[in-house]
Amino acid sequence: MPVIKLNISGQVQGVGYRYWFAEQAQQLGLKGYVKNLSIGGVEAVIAGTDSQLQEMITRSWQGPACANVQAVIQEHLESDLDAQDFRILR
Incomplete structure (x- = not known):
């Protein structure tokens, strides 16, 4: 199953972006996680078709x-993602 990492920048912290992203990912049946970055922005690692x-x-x-x-910004990852569901990381 393909795995990608997304780095999302802009006004995406403090506006509910992670929760919105998780809802969208769950609707699509994706596995992985989303989290805020200390330097601003959001990182998501997702696996799916x-x-x-x-x-x-x-x-x-x-x-x-x-x-x-x-x-x-997207990056294709070579490793397999060991995730059973989609999570919001703190």
């Missing part, structure tokens, strides 16, 4: 109403 991942990348640009996403 190619079409699920593409849809989540597209949705990542939206975010909740108060968010302002400026960039979504």
Whole structure:
């Protein structure tokens, strides 16, 4: 199963972005996690089919109403993600 890491920047902390992202990922049936970064922005590691991942990348640009996403940088990971569900990390 393909795994990608997304680094999402812009106004994405303090606006409910992680919770919104987790809801979207769960709707799509993705596995993985989302967390805030200490340098600002949000990191997500997601595993799913190619079409699920593409849809989540597209949705990542939206975010909740108060968010302002400026960039979504993706990196394909070679390792297998050992996740049974989708989580929000603190």
